[in-house]
Amino acid sequence: MVKPISLPSITFPTQKAALEYFRGILYRYEIGDSVSDPVHDTMLRELADRHPDATEKIGVGISEFFIDRTDAGDYGYVSAASRGIWIRRIDDSVVDWSYQTAIKKPGMRTSFKDALRLAVNDRRVALRDAAFAAGTVRCALTGALIPTKAEADVIYRDPRWNEIVEDFVATLGGWSKVETNSGFGQIAVGGRITDPRVLASWLEHWDHYANPILVMKDEGGRGSRS
Structure with a gap:
């Protein structure tokens, strides 16, 4: 059965639709860019809150999202050219996280x-x-x-x-x-x-x-x- 992916501000009819949307954000910006669109920022904050490790990833709080080369993260080996959406916390620490994990494996x-x-x-x-x-x-x-x-x-x-x-x-x-x-x-x-x-x-x-x-x-x- 197809299960919608629901965020506070938006409902995607399928997992695929959600993945395509956030992949669109990922490639809307260049490496090193902050996610400047306020709507993108809101959607990413809502998605990050779904992550099974949200408490760890968010930490003391999110200052902004930015695009950078990605760590291996939840999906093992990735190429050096791979990019990801990173979190910069309010204490200026940074962490890579997977929007795919947040969509596919939501936390309790x-x-x-x-x-x-x-x-x-x-x-x-x-x-x-x-x-x-x-x-x-x-x-x-x-x-x-x-x-x-x-x-x-x-x-x-x-x-x-x-x-x-x-x-x-x-x-x-x-x-x-x-x-x-x-x-x-x-x-x-x-x-x-x-x-x-x-x-x-x-x-x-x-x-x-x-x-x-x-x-x-x-x-x-x-x-x-x-």
Whole structure:
């Protein structure tokens, strides 16, 4: 069965579509370049959070992404000409990571975060639809006119998705509490939050802290999305 790859700001219909999108970002820049497009940066932060070693890779926090020659990483030997998307942390340390691993082998926390994302998806869609119903919609990042709903993305910038989630998880007692039971126990099963108290708390948290914005779908490096 084909399984979509869902990030807070975007859903790819297939794994292949996600891989093509992030490969597009990888080759959009030259070796040594920082990832300067703010939408690319947002998508990479959301993807990095899916990585099975996200805590180790992200470390003290991400300052930026940049393109460089890649280490062998998760896929063994690579040629000297191979390139990768690197993380520069806020303490100026750097680490190679694999966007392919983040897509193909998400970590345990991803299921819970996917459940949180699914729980507020109706809110995100309603925000987009209401904006277009009210009149002219412009990209919050560039000011460019967004002609149709199909050409709009809803993303998180200030605060970012991961910040919203981490703050919420802290109210539950931290990740150790979420991961206490196999399959996340009564908190999240099958991609949905099944504990009504946790669901109500999450929706209240999102309504209070989330500040989603509408942006134009970037023409460079993106695959098909829904």
